[in-house]
Amino acid sequence: MIPELGHILVIITFVISIMQCFYWLCNLRYTNIDVVRVLQKGSLINFLFIFLSFFILTYSFITSDFSLLIVSNNSHTLKPLIYKISGVWGNHEGSLLLWVLILSAFTFFVSFKDSINSKLLASIIGVQTIILSLFLAFILFTSNPFERVDELPLDGRGLNPLLQDPGLALHPPMLYIGYVGLSVSFSFAVAALITGEINKDWARQMRPWIAIAWSALTIGIALGSWWAYYELGWGGWWFWDPVENASFMPWLVATALLHCVSILEKKLIFINWTILLSILAFSFSLLGTFIVRSGLLTSVHAFASDPSRGVFILIILGISIGVPLILYTIKSSSFNEEKSNFDIFSKESAILVNNLFLTTATLTVLIGTLYPLFLDAINGNKVSIGPAYYNATFAPIMAPVVFLMAIAPFLNWKKYTDKNFIKKMIFLSAVTFLGGTLLYLIEEKSIFALICGSLSIWLFTGVITDLISKIREAKVKLQNIKQIFFFISKINLGIHVAHIGVAIFLAGVTGEQFYKSEYNVIKKVGDIINIGTKSLKFDKIENIDGPNYNSLMATFTLYENNKFISKLRPEKRFYTNQKSQTTEAAILSDFWGDTYLVLGEGDNKTGWSLRIYSNPLVSWIWAGAFFMAVGGILSVTQKSSRFRNV
Amino acid sequence: MNAKYRRLFITIIIILTLGLATKLILMALEDNIVYFYTPNDLIEKFGDTKNIQNKIRIGGLVLESSIKKEGEKTIFMITDRKKEVKVVFKGPLPDLFREGQGIVAEGMFQNNNFIASEVLAKHDENYMPPEVADALKKNNVWKGASD
Numbered sequence: 001m002i003p004e005l006g007h008i009l010v011i012i013t014f015v016i017s018i019m020q021c022f023y024w025l026c027n028l029r030y031t032n033i034d035v036v037r038v039l040q041k042g043s044l045i046n047f048l049f050i051f052l053s054f055f056i057l058t059y060s061f062i063t064s065d066f067s068l069l070i071v072s073n074n075s076h077t078l079k080p081l082i083y084k085i086s087g088v089w090g091n092h093e094g095s096l097l098l099w100v101l102i103l104s105a106f107t108f109f110v111s112f113k114d115s116i117n118s119k120l121l122a123s124i125i126g127v128q129t130i131i132l133s134l135f136l137a138f139i140l141f142t143s144n145p146f147e148r149v150d151e152l153p154l155d156g157r158g159l160n161p162l163l164q165d166p167g168l169a170l171h172p173p174m175l176y177i178g179y180v181g182l183s184v185s186f187s188f189a190v191a192a193l194i195t196g197e198i199n200k201d202w203a204r205q206m207r208p209w210i211a212i213a214w215s216a217l218t219i220g221i222a223l224g225s226w227w228a229y230y231e232l233g234w235g236g237w238w239f240w241d242p243v244e245n246a247s248f249m250p251w252l253v254a255t256a257l258l259h260c261v262s263i264l265e266k267k268l269i270f271i272n273w274t275i276l277l278s279i280l281a282f283s284f285s286l287l288g289t290f291i292v293r294s295g296l297l298t299s300v301h302a303f304a305s306d307p308s309r310g311v312f313i314l315i316i317l318g319i320s321i322g323v324p325l326i327l328y329t330i331k332s333s334s335f336n337e338e339k340s341n342f343d344i345f346s347k348e349s350a351i352l353v354n355n356l357f358l359t360t361a362t363l364t365v366l367i368g369t370l371y372p373l374f375l376d377a378i379n380g381n382k383v384s385i386g387p388a389y390y391n392a393t394f395a396p397i398m399a400p401v402v403f404l405m406a407i408a409p410f411l412n413w414k415k416y417t418d419k420n421f422i423k424k425m426i427f428l429s430a431v432t433f434l435g436g437t438l439l440y441l442i443e444e445k446s447i448f449a450l451i452c453g454s455l456s457i458w459l460f461t462g463v464i465t466d467l468i469s470k471i472r473e474a475k476v477k478l479q480n481i482k483q484i485f486f487f488i489s490k491i492n493l494g495i496h497v498a499h500i501g502v503a504i505f506l507a508g509v510t511g512e513q514f515y516k517s518e519y520n521v522i523k524k525v526g527d528i529i530n531i532g533t534k535s536l537k538f539d540k541i542e543n544i545d546g547p548n549y550n551s552l553m554a555t556f557t558l559y560e561n562n563k564f565i566s567k568l569r570p571e572k573r574f575y576t577n578q579k580s581q582t583t584e585a586a587i588l589s590d591f592w593g594d595t596y597l598v599l600g601e602g603d604n605k606t607g608w609s610l611r612i613y614s615n616p617l618v619s620w621i622w623a624g625a626f627f628m629a630v631g632g633i634l635s636v637t638q639k640s641s642r643f644r645n646v
Numbered sequence: 647m648n649a650k651y652r653r654l655f656i657t658i659i660i661i662l663t664l665g666l667a668t669k670l671i672l673m674a675l676e677d678n679i680v681y682f683y684t685p686n687d688l689i690e691k692f693g694d695t696k697n698i699q700n701k702i703r704i705g706g707l708v709l710e711s712s713i714k715k716e717g718e719k720t721i722f723m724i725t726d727r728k729k730e731v732k733v734v735f736k737g738p739l740p741d742l743f744r745e746g747q748g749i750v751a752e753g754m755f756q757n758n759n760f761i762a763s764e765v766l767a768k769h770d771e772n773y774m775p776p777e778v779a780d781a782l783k784k785n786n787v788w789k790g791a792s793d
Contacts, residue, residue: 341652363671364670382682393667572741582741583738600739611737611738
């Protein structure tokens with residue numbers, strides 16, 4: 001009976017949310033605080049009910065209630081507890097319920113922001129609730145997670161063994177917090193279009209939500225990439241796979257939005273552009289959600305699924321993207337912008353250029369993702385677009401963004417006033433030139449390696465120079481802790497941390513892309529493999545039983561300059577209940593890079609085929625993403641910089 | 647700065663960027679697209695494999711008892727149950743590479759041998775790359791469970 005209760009809760013929430021939408025629409029002209037109070041209660045109830053329903057589904061997974069279809073298809077009694085829980089969102093139906101749970105949570109939190117004026121707030125809750133009811137309808141009519149099976153199976157089919165992984169357990173929730181978080185800025189934008197009210201406070205209230213969503217999205221994408229790196233055994237971390245692109249496009253647009261909205265906090269300019277970006281960011285999130293689950297695009301690691309949901313998906317996309325865009329074309333000309341005479345060398349210009357390049361970069365990714373689909377529809381040609389396309393389009397468009405990222409923080413709002421600008425530029429160029437030369441001397445690689453590495457150095461130096469000059473200007477004494485805290489609270493530390501993150505990320509990319517080496521060998525037990533100053537000794541290979549798999553595990557000893565470093569144990573795992581097999585690479589990570597060892601096919605007579613990668617600085621890629629996310633979170637806690645530089 | 651000049655300046659930058667991006671995209675699409683063929687399509691379209699200079703993808707099933715090991719190299723045939731293509735691949739194969747499995751190989755032709763740089767197979771035994779499934783359906787040899 002308990003699962004039926006979960007189902008009924010979803011139905012009740014659906015009814016309440018529909019009623020809420022009508023209540024909001026009927027009171028659109030006479031919105032006051034009382035209307036807001038009613039909507040707040042509604043969103044509280046929605047949140048609680050969905051939470052309970054989600055809890056019930058999780059409970060069914062934990063107790064292995066195989067009378068539920070998705071439990072029997074995706075779980076197994078022998079599975080460890082954490083993967084029973086992550087199994088909840090390891091499938092289409094459950095992941096949609098998670099999506100809705102996060103949406104109702106965001107709606108609940110934003111609805112109690114009484115500092116937003118009530119006319120705007122009512123519309124924000126209204127728009128959020130419309131999205132909520134659309135998704136609830138989608139769940140109820142096409143993807144009910146509480147569907148029962150006709151015949152009770154003895155045991156479940158288990159979760160795809162590749163997905164039984166701590167990194168991937170957390171990847172969907174983080175990604176969804178990012179996707180859904182962007183619904184808040186979307187609702188702010190649509191509410192502004194409906195009420196016609198927009199001011200600096202609108203931007204100030206909206207920015208923290210974008211920053212939270214952006215940080216979560218950053219972590220979500222990084223986790224996915226990290227998982228692909230250590231689990232797929234291909235040694236790569238980003239494959240420009242349509243599924244990856246689907247999460248990357250909203251990230252790019254959200255990055256543009258995050259920068260753009262900071263202008264609006266100070267002066268009412270670029271209103272239309274900010275609204276358009278808010279709508280686009282969430283549209284890409286929706287597209288991302290559906291691309292992954294609909295099997296719309298062919299992808300090496302797409303989940304196979306049911307295309308009959310397509311029509312419903314198109315309806316949801318049509319309503320949530322089409323209606324706001326129509327509203328936008330009607331209403332966007334009615335906003336009054338302030339007059340502003342900003343210089344070419346000002347923060348405003350820099351952010352404008354940042355936005356232009358980021359949206360263009362998004363466009364290249366979008367075309368690369370959709371072109372195969374388009375070509376298939378036109379003439380039936382099956383093509384795939386790989387990294388080469390993105391290296392030729394995305395990379396050259398992003399390079400100027402990084403270039404500007406280092407110097408834009410030197411600029412001031414509105415006017416070119418920094419007398420030390422030229423001095424700083426000379427310093428930056430000198431350091432980058434030295435760094436680049438050093439890189440060239442260490443090992444000569446392609447010109448692209450040099451550009452990529454130099455950009456990282458350029459950006460790193462830029463951020464540090466900016467921080468130092470701000471410390472000097474504020475005349476902070478480093479001994480005085482109170483003064484340091486005051487200083488930190490005054491500058492936007494989040495920006496610096498996030499930009500340092502990009503520099504770290506780029507260093508990692510340089511190392512992984514251009515300085516990595518790969519060895520394919522066939523070796524027998526007892527053999528020694530030499531890789532530069534390191535050597536690997538093949539100790540043994542044996543069969544070992546895991547909780548729900550059998551493993552073929554090889555043991556190697558890694559020496560550097562004949563000194564013992566570590567044991568490496570690559571495995572092949574055979575999951576008996578799925579009859580499938582995974583490769584577990586053995587990875588030894590340290591600050592300067594990874595040794596990545598994959599066990600291939602073979603036998604004791606002819607030897608085992610092995611693939612060894614040496615990946616310099618590869619973990620910097622995810623460390624960089626982590627810094628970016630921390631920067632985003634810091635910028636939430638930071639009071640708007642309205643008191644400075646106005 | 648004067649609003650009129652600023653607008654002009656912004657417009658010029660936008661046009662330049664978009665123009666450059668379009669150019670880059672068109673060039674990249676021309677050079678970096680990898681076409682997918684089944685062995686039968688390939689032979690129908692090109693006749694002789696000497697005519698193929700670009701990187702392509704071939705998809706189909708791994709022909710039964712065609713897998714041979716020569717040191718680090720694995721040699722096998724890809725079939726769509728009509729024609730076969732010989733594939734040479736160096737390095738460890740994906741987990742679910744086995745006879746009768748649907749796979750996609752990416753690479754180039756050298757002297758009538760397809761030298762694969764990558765062999766893709768899904769880690770789920772019921773999975774078939776969509777292109778392969780389509781091609782097999784076309785040839786009426788599809789025996790998939792999901793259809």
